[in-house]
Amino acid sequence: MKDALGAPQSLLILGGTSEIALHTARKMVDERVRRVVLAGRPSEALDRAAEGLRRQGANVEVVAFDAAEPETHEKTIDGVFADGDIDVVLLAFGVLGDQESDEQDPVAAAKVAQVNYVGGVSAGLATVKALRRQGHGSLAVISSVAAERARKANFIYGSSKAGLDAFAQGLADKVHGTGVHVMVVRPGFVKTKMTEGMPDGPMATTPDVVADGIVKGLRKGSTTVWVPGQLRYVFSVLRHVPRPIFRKLPI
Numbered sequence: 569m570k571d572a573l574g575a576p577q578s579l580l581i582l583g584g585t586s587e588i589a590l591h592t593a594r595k596m597v598d599e600r601v602r603r604v605v606l607a608g609r610p611s612e613a614l615d616r617a618a619e620g621l622r623r624q625g626a627n628v629e630v631v632a633f634d635a636a637e638p639e640t641h642e643k644t645i646d647g648v649f650a651d652g653d654i655d656v657v658l659l660a661f662g663v664l665g666d667q668e669s670d671e672q673d674p675v676a677a678a679k680v681a682q683v684n685y686v687g688g689v690s691a692g693l694a695t696v697k698a699l700r701r702q703g704h705g706s707l708a709v710i711s712s713v714a715a716e717r718a719r720k721a722n723f724i725y726g727s728s729k730a731g732l733d734a735f736a737q738g739l740a741d742k743v744h745g746t747g748v749h750v751m752v753v754r755p756g757f758v759k760t761k762m763t764e765g766m767p768d769g770p771m772a773t774t775p776d777v778v779a780d781g782i783v784k785g786l787r788k789g790s791t792t793v794w795v796p797g798q799l800r801y802v803f804s805v806l807r808h809v810p811r812p813i814f815r816k817l818p819i
Contacts, residue, residue, distance in 0.1 A: 575600040576655035576706075576786070580648055582633060582691050583661030584608035587760045588710060590617055591779035592658060597626045599783075601655075605648050607633035608661070635661040635683045638690030645691065649698040656786060657695045659688060659709045662729075664762050667722050677724045684728035689735055696739060699748045706749040706786055709736040713756045713794070716803040719819050740791055751785050753778070755795045771796050 577600055581589045584606030593604055604626045608614045618628045629651075633644050648654060665680040692709065699705040714726035715733035733752055740750035755778045757769030778795045785793035794800040806814070 577601055578603040578605075578653060578655045580605045580607065580645075580654045580657045580695075582607050582645075582657065582659050582695075583635065584630070584633070585611065585613045585617055586660035586662075586710075587762075587775040588755070588758065588778045588782075589658050589660035590620075591775045592782045593621055593626075594624060595779050595783050596656070597621060597624050601626065603627050603629075603652065603654075605629045605631055605654070607631040607644065607648070609634055635687035635691065636679070638686055641687075641690045642694040642697070645694045645698055649702065653702050653705075654698070655705050657699070657705065657707045658782070659691055659695070659707065661687065661691075662710065663725075665725055667724055670724050680724055681728045681731070684725070685731040685735075688732040692735065692739055696743055696748060696750070700743065700746055704747045706751060707736075707739075708751045708753055708782055708786060709733075710753045710755070711736065713754050713799050713803055715754065717807050717814070720815060721819060737791075749789055751782075751790055751793060753782055753785065753793045753795070754799070755781075756799045770802075771799060 576596065579593060579596055579601050581593060583589055585608050597604065604621050606614060606618050606628065610632055614630055618630050621628045631644060631648060634640065662684050663680055670677040670680065688709065692707065695707050699707065709732065711733040712729040714722060715729040718726045718730065736750060736752045743750060755773065757763065757772040758778055759772055759774050773796055781793045781795040
């Protein structure tokens, strides 16, 4: 339950080893969050993340969660809420895939969509049901600028994020006025382990900067957060570039 100043005190991360999510968690623990639940596939990385937040002073629980198994999501999320209110849920799981390889392997391409979109739909709906039952709370969904317009260089990943982004926008409108808040986060190229070895994209940023955007967006009750903010204007232009020209761009 939020404190008297309206600051969140509890956080659930779906995708508990996400670098963006963990940077966000550290910032929120530095403020007033005391209960953190890290949901992810059991691993040493998940345990290390939990231990790091405990050393920072948070009460941390680890819960088994697999984004690729949507039939398990509602039970898992309900179990977390049964142990106490959750003020903020961060939907932070996702896979990048390998565009060139996945184009030759339809099953591998479908797995990207299964995690990024299908898993997002299932986890998002289960989360909002739980938030509505408790009467308050925020769901922050990490999308991507890749959702704005499909590019030939990464259209498998981009299309999965486009689906997730559209879903989260509709969900936000559906729950408007209920006490539940849904926020879409659209980072550009983020320097993480997932993008290690790849050339930096324009306006490349870091997990820490994205985390700042998430925390500020939650504080303001934003519906959409771009990181960095200038990408909002860049993609506003790109969205309207005629297709014959767009397909020739080196992006």
